[in-house]
Amino acid sequence: MTERKRRVRFAPSPTGPLHMGGVRTALYNYLYAKQAGGDFILRIEDTDSQRFVPGAEKYIIESLKWCGIYPDEGVDAEGNVIETPSERHPHAPYRQSQRKPIYRAYAEQLIENGYAYYAFDSAEELDAKRKEAEANKSTFTYNYITRMELKNSLTLPAEEVENLLKTTNNWTVRFKNPENRVVEMDDLIRGHIEINTNTLDDKVLWKAADQLPTYHLANIVDDHLMEITEVIRGEEWLPSLPLHYLLYEAFGWQESQPRFAHLSLLLKPDGKGKLSKRDGDRLGFPVFPLKWVNAEGEVSRGYREDGYYPEAFVNMLALLGWNPGTEQELFTLDELIEVFSLERVIKSGARFNPDKAKWFNQEYLRKQTNSQLAEQFSSILEEKGVTVESNEKGIRADFEGKNFSFGYVESLCGLIKERAHFVADFWDICSYFFIAPASYAEKDVKKFWNAETKAIIEKMYSHIEAMDHQMQVPQIEEYLTGYVKENEWKMGAVMNTLRLFFVGEAKGLGIADIVYLIGQKETLGRISAAIEALPVE
């Protein structure tokens, strides 16, 4: 048999925003496909109209695009689902609701060959059965035993079946599980699995009421028609695997049946249970790639809006459940494509660590050039009422007009990038580079400000006044610390007092860095403003 072209798919149901676990599934599929020069297909599984959520499909497409995961088929670069077949999208449409006419014949084929049957039980009748079972402390399943006592084409006379098919429309097609057979399955991550068919229920495959297939039928038919070679999906689908195996067999498609890989769940930070939106709300991190607002107006935060770089998010996700077998943690998407393998995907759940997620972002932030960071920071500065002259490369600061050169912001970004996880942290770290402090931290004033330091700071003032304008940071450093040493003052006390006056509290960047950037005039202005604002008894 010739090796088939590797073709995998991500098949989300548009029932809400895509959980980060779903993004990871898409990512692993994508990496696996690209590694072999194969195809990654995006198929929208929207046959369950009751769970359909408007906007969810668009959200999914936008999320993948933000992550840099572009499907080869099923969606174009603009994020539109392709509706008609073309050379690039031969299996269009890729939205199952638009493929509706395809599935019925497949359901009929199964019935003709004895692998499925019509079931006429009403919802109320089945509900009554469920209640009856509950009363006896058991659970009702439509299976190889109960089906012989229920209303279906296995129990009713042929004419009645004909008649019901013609005159009613709430019947379904159910899969007829073989009796007492061991289904042998192989999973690329979990290995060999066996299950006895007597434990399975006869799942509904097709519904006359809406003329739509259920997930199981549509999924198998489409994977077959779309020539999927591997199904990589979440472990919540593992219980469906025996049915899927049996369906491939019933259709006679075993030859081209895809191989399966079920990914373990993403776990809460404490490792106890599945990572949910509530954990994110409680512990302060997003579980969705993008922000989502539901019909009730409830907002869920997103990695994008929280200031994550998509590259950092993708890198972090890749390592949640997979490892390269080396110490390396930072990977570009292209590097991931190269080294990813299903063999190194772990069987157990992957515990999510919010601090690690931040660490990844910090690493990517550090990789940005100062100029890239300055650009990203500029939009935040605008919101704060600061204008940045984007074409001005030199260092210039106008505190009164709140107008600064791009070069100024660029140099500043170089100084602070080691201290932040996100560009959104920048303002809190360095707002004093744009506005003089309006007040001074009381505890620092108490600690550092007294008659003695006042006398020292006044001398420092004159010393700074006499400073040569051409000095760069190292010379300024030397100029200031040299003077403190010469006078045998306490270095820490002097520098912290200056910091208190420049920043508003005794913390922040190096004094020489501050003086260099804000400039001599602003430096002196801040010292005299503080002396005036803080009288010494």
Ligand code: GLU
């Ligand atoms: N529509 C299913 C989901 O929403 C797809 C499962 C599969 O990949 O087979 O997860």
